[in-house]
Amino acid sequence: MTFIYKNMVPIHSLYKALSYAKENSPFYAEKLNGFDLSEDAVKNGILTQLPFTTKDDLAQRNKDFLATSIKNIAEYVTTSGTSGSPVTVYLTKNDLKRLALNEKVSLSCTGANEDDIFQLLTTIDRQFMAGLAYYLGVQEIGAGMVRIGPGVPALQWKSIFENNVTVLIAVPSFIITLLAYAKKNNIDYKKSSVKKIVCIGEALREDDFSLNVLGKRIQEDWDVELYSTYASTEMGAAFTECSAQQGGHLNPDLLFLEVIKEDGTYAVNGEIGEVVATTLGVEGTPLVRYKTGDLARYYSETCSCGNKSPRLGPIIGRKNQMIKYKGTTIFPNSIYEVFDQQPSITCYKVEVSKDYLGNDAITVLLEKKIENSPEMNQIIADCQAKIKVVPHFVFLEEDYLRSQVFKKNNRKPEKIVFK
Ligand SMILES: [Zn+2]
Known part of the structure; x- marks a missing residue:
């Protein structure tokens, strides 16, 4: 494999990250044993010969990734593992500083500054990293933060107006719910102080960077700037x-990025591949070539904008979320598109299961009011045209369906489930 990203390698920080991992993490001591990780070797592209780290590795050998004394750990965050049980990512005080810096740079990228007042519409507890990261980043910028957390549209609007909030940090699906609530309750949301929404957890754009249906639906209703992260x-x-x-934008001080195609070679400008990351400057849970x-x-x-750092387009899907249907591959995003574009639908959920032949079967849960509505014919036609499949439909009470999508223990809306 030729190392095509050579010019962009921050040699010294990559060298430091690799040797730190090998010396301090039991997992990498074993995995990187026998590899020459000298600065020269790094310069000559040794990285491409190092083994990948998978989600399974992290799940099965979780504690072996810890690269410092447990006494130095300041934060224990978790993320969902491959088998459903959570995986712990350990952060030292310096890792928290790195996280704060990352979000400062990230939020500043959208033009936000110390004059802004942010409202956090995602959870900060339950060991999630995202909410904490945004909180730290906003503090680092020197701006104000209102932590409302997920749900409670009435409280969200009350706070927006009371605190003159200018930036929301939210999952785009929830903004749809928020707007539906405002319309129903005659809240003059167009007069609010909100200028921007930093959209997390879901894709907002198409391949050509135009807004996808979810993004368009928000923008058509509300003249705010939408940023994807x-x-x-x-x-x-x-x-x-x-x-x-x-x-x-990649922050090249914090991460070394590789994007690897299905055939194992590097993606070049505009090509699709899997995001593979090597963390730079991480003390608690450093990762090398993490898939x-x-x-x-x-x-x-x-x-x-003048920034030379590499960029990633919208996340097209997860490798394990490709749905095989009658010989074709469907990504969840194309299914979402069909339902996101229906103005009458404010909530839905996709269930994918195996039928008796081992093929994927798709079921879509919709609100009860849709069942006998005139839109149903359009939905079926759109499914045929766009995903070449008419899913099985199940209709549920709106509140119940919403509770199945916006689950208390989840950071992101659960729009799809693989059974
Ligand atoms: Zn740019």
């Missing part, structure tokens, strides 16, 4: 859009 707990770093909105399972396009051309 992609991050993962394991990376402890985010890719956030700048005002050019041409993909999320995130997320698929995205890689962009290496200088952004029109």
Whole structure:
């Protein structure tokens, strides 16, 4: 494998990260044993010969990833593992500083500054990293933060108006719920102080960077700037859009990025591959060539904002979320698109299960009011046209369906479940 990203390698910090992992983490002491990790070797692309780290490794040997004394751990965050049981990511005080810096750079990328007042619409407890990261980042910028957390649309609006909130940090699906609530209750949301929404956890754009149906639906209703961001707990770093909105920028001080195609070679400008990350400057749980399972396009051309760092396009899907249906592959995003574009639908959930032949079967849970509505014919036609499948439909009471999507223990809306 030729090391095509050679020019972009921060040699010294990569060298430091690799040797730190090998010397301090029992997992990497074993995994990287026998590899020459000298600065020269790093310069010559040794990274490409190192083994990948998988989600399974992290789940099965979780404690062996800890690269410092447990006494130095300041935060225990968890992320969902491959088998459903959570995996712990250990952070030292310095890792928290790294996280704060990451979010400062990330949020500043959207043009936010110390004059802004943020409202956090995602959870900060239950060991999730995201809420904490945004909180730290906002403090680092020197801006104000209102932590409302997920749900409670009435309280969200009350706080927005009372505190003159200018930036929301939220999952886009929840913004749809928030707008539906405002309309129903005659809240004059267009007069609010909100200027921007930093959208987390779900794709907001199409491949060509235009807004996807979810993004359009928000924007058509509400004239606010929408910014997309992609991050993962394991990376402890985010890719956030700048005002050019041409993909999320890498922070090259915090992460070394590889995007690897299905055939094992590197993605070049505009190509799709799996996001593989090596953390830089991490003390608690450093990762080397960590396969995130997320698929995205890689962009290496200088952004029109002038930033030369590589960018990632919208996350197209997860490797393990490709649905095989009658010989074709469907990504969840194309299913979401059909339902996101129906103005009458404010909540839905996709269930994928295996039928008796081992093929994937798709069921979509919808609100009861849709069942006998005229839109149903349009939905079926859209399914045929866009995903070439008409799923099985199940209709549920709106509140119950919502509770199945916006679950208390989840950071992201559970729009799809694989059974
Ligand atoms: Zn840019």
